[in-house]
Amino acid sequence: MSSFFLTTAIDYVNSRPHLGTAYEKITADVIARYHRLKGDDTWFLMGNDEHSQNVFKRAQEQGKDPLAYCDEMEQVFREVWGRLDVSFNDFIRTTDRKRHFPAVQRMAQVCQDNGDIYEGTYEGFYCVGCEEFKPEKDLVDGLCPIHKTRPEWIKEKNWFFRLSKYQQPLLKFYEEHPSFIEPEVRRNEILRFVEGGLDDLSMSRAGQSWGIPLPFDPKSVVYVWFDALINYAAAVGYGWDDALFKKRWPANLHIVGKDITRFHCVIWPAMLMSAGLPLPGQVFGHGWVFFKGERMSKSLGNMVDPLDAAKRFGPDPLRLYLTKEVPYGGDGDFTWERFEEKYNADLANNLGNLVNRVAAMTERYRGGQLTAQSGGPLATVAAESARAYAHAMDRLALHEGVASAYRLISAANEFIAETQPWSLAKDPANAARLSHVLYDAAEAVRIAAVLLLPVMPSSAVEILRRLGETTAPADLRLDTASTWRASGERAILNAGALWPRLEDKGAPNVSENTTPATPTVPASAAATETTAPAAAVAPAAPAGIHATEAGIAPSDAAAPELISIDDFMKIQLKVAKILEAERVPKSKKLVQLKVDVGEVAPRTILAGIAESYEPEQLVGRTIVVVANLKPAKLMGIESNGMVLAASPEGGGAMLLNAEPAVPGTRVR
Numbered sequence: 001m002s003s004f005f006l007t008t009a010i011d012y013v014n015s016r017p018h019l020g021t022a023y024e025k026i027t028a029d030v031i032a033r034y035h036r037l038k039g040d041d042t043w044f045l046m047g048n049d050e051h052s053q054n055v056f057k058r059a060q061e062q063g064k065d066p067l068a069y070c071d072e073m074e075q076v077f078r079e080v081w082g083r084l085d086v087s088f089n090d091f092i093r094t095t096d097r098k099r100h101f102p103a104v105q106r107m108a109q110v111c112q113d114n115g116d117i118y119e120g121t122y123e124g125f126y127c128v129g130c131e132e133f134k135p136e137k138d139l140v141d142g143l144c145p146i147h148k149t150r151p152e153w154i155k156e157k158n159w160f161f162r163l164s165k166y167q168q169p170l171l172k173f174y175e176e177h178p179s180f181i182e183p184e185v186r187r188n189e190i191l192r193f194v195e196g197g198l199d200d201l202s203m204s205r206a207g208q209s210w211g212i213p214l215p216f217d218p219k220s221v222v223y224v225w226f227d228a229l230i231n232y233a234a235a236v237g238y239g240w241d242d243a244l245f246k247k248r249w250p251a252n253l254h255i256v257g258k259d260i261t262r263f264h265c266v267i268w269p270a271m272l273m274s275a276g277l278p279l280p281g282q283v284f285g286h287g288w289v290f291f292k293g294e295r296m297s298k299s300l301g302n303m304v305d306p307l308d309a310a311k312r313f314g315p316d317p318l319r320l321y322l323t324k325e326v327p328y329g330g331d332g333d334f335t336w337e338r339f340e341e342k343y344n345a346d347l348a349n350n351l352g353n354l355v356n357r358v359a360a361m362t363e364r365y366r367g368g369q370l371t372a373q374s375g376g377p378l379a380t381v382a383a384e385s386a387r388a389y390a391h392a393m394d395r396l397a398l399h400e401g402v403a404s405a406y407r408l409i410s411a412a413n414e415f416i417a418e419t420q421p422w423s424l425a426k427d428p429a430n431a432a433r434l435s436h437v438l439y440d441a442a443e444a445v446r447i448a449a450v451l452l453l454p455v456m457p458s459s460a461v462e463i464l465r466r467l468g469e470t471t472a473p474a475d476l477r478l479d480t481a482s483t484w485r486a487s488g489e490r491a492i493l494n495a496g497a498l499w500p501r502l503e504d505k506g507a508p509n510v511s512e513n514t515t516p517a518t519p520t521v522p523a524s525a526a527a528t529e530t531t532a533p534a535a536a537v538a539p540a541a542p543a544g545i546h547a548t549e550a551g552i553a554p555s556d557a558a559a560p561e562l563i564s565i566d567d568f569m570k571i572q573l574k575v576a577k578i579l580e581a582e583r584v585p586k587s588k589k590l591v592q593l594k595v596d597v598g599e600v601a602p603r604t605i606l607a608g609i610a611e612s613y614e615p616e617q618l619v620g621r622t623i624v625v626v627a628n629l630k631p632a633k634l635m636g637i638e639s640n641g642m643v644l645a646a647s648p649e650g651g652g653a654m655l656l657n658a659e660p661a662v663p664g665t666r667v668r
């Protein structure tokens, strides 16, 4: 078993995490979960950077002790990461006196002993937002290009780290370790920067109390960046547990934003060289996620709260969006419109619908039981997808990894469309063929869910549960779990929509009449309570019974007046069985049903449920209809009755199930 130690940047705690911060943690979490799925002994470190002057100021503004303020913010950060299913193993704070203080003081002392730290005077511009000295050439109209603020002019006694001495050793190291800096574009930036020569670095601040005192000059504190970088070593024992440090260090991967690659690719390795420590395996500088094309920041006031997305949909749709839609290493953009569009396309219509169809058809045609079959054409696609997935994930092309899983999902959807299991089911002579088709589709979905485990942990677990996966999620291993299984029995669970489709804004919603605001909780929202996969099913909300067909629905949206039992008994509700179902041409919402209501001849009823159900899912269902509704003509077809469905707000209609009652039975 190989071990894998990865880290994210630690965050300033002067504001709560926004979507841009969450992007880094989510993608790092996808990588961590991928390595666990591979069976690596994975250690995933995150943390908070607390010795910033910004943090100190923010605490003062709120009249708080800075440490108490940081304690509070730690809880805020931990809550957000928990809600987003970020599975760090360790969380370090730079105010940690047991781990971080001794590590920073040890490293400062070792570098000093090696002659790499000397005393001098610093004079120059300092941007407090960046916590960085800014050479005049980097300013734009005198302002910090990132914060659009005017840096302070500072002159003080400082201790300097002899960074210049490490120019050649760094260049040699980059050459010998070509994958140390990724992606390529960052590597080139850093190479040009280091080739241009390195200035020594101020590594202390004078006259401040908020920070870690230098062991050889306790009146000065360690400059926040020199301090912060050491967290990666401090967390795994440097300066306080040599055996632990030896076991975990060096880190295999530092995930950081592209704006701070310089610190991680130049200063940090030089510090480690000075301290005589091994260097990390790789620094990956990811891009930024913009909001409508602008960088999210507190100062610009355009921060998206990732919990807004998690509250509405659970963490997984957001995790999928950020991993799939942003090429890892490049920049991406987030808008709510685009997010909802992708939710409908990737989850409601594609993966969610696929899971639904496979489960519904297996239930209907095979009583929910499948026997394994040797692979057909889908098995080939599955093997190719799994191979491409691993290749992409290993080189951190996360977006390509997800795309590989989605290629398999699309192939399974096409396979169902081509093989038409509902047609095969009509002729007993096709029984073996039907069994094979259903198994192949289910097996393809199972493998796709395995590939998506790192990206959508709770949803993938729920899909695997429905597909009869018996191995505990934590015990699944990529190589075996993504291999086609050609033996065994499988119990498939038909458990309802995972991701109800979002209605287009402005489009008439057939289900908006009388529905109280019962929230439709998509699967993964509930599934954050990790041990309760059963709760991950969208509740069949008893959301108020009403017409699902716009043309014949009562249109009174006001609070309904009370009716007597006699009034109610005027409505004949009856059990009906759906015999045939087909889409009404040119209608997005209407399905034409032929139903058995226990009468001599079947009836035709039009229902506005085409966005929730595929016609083939409907045939055979036992439902409730209003049997004595006046006939109405829609799209040229006469409808004789109305079906009843629960219609949660924002979600698709869910037909009421009347099984096992016999068609024609009165409902009252």
Ligand SMILES: [Zn+2]
Residues within 6 Å of the ligand: 127, 128, 129, 130, 131, 144, 145, 146, 147, 148
């Ligand atoms: Zn700045």
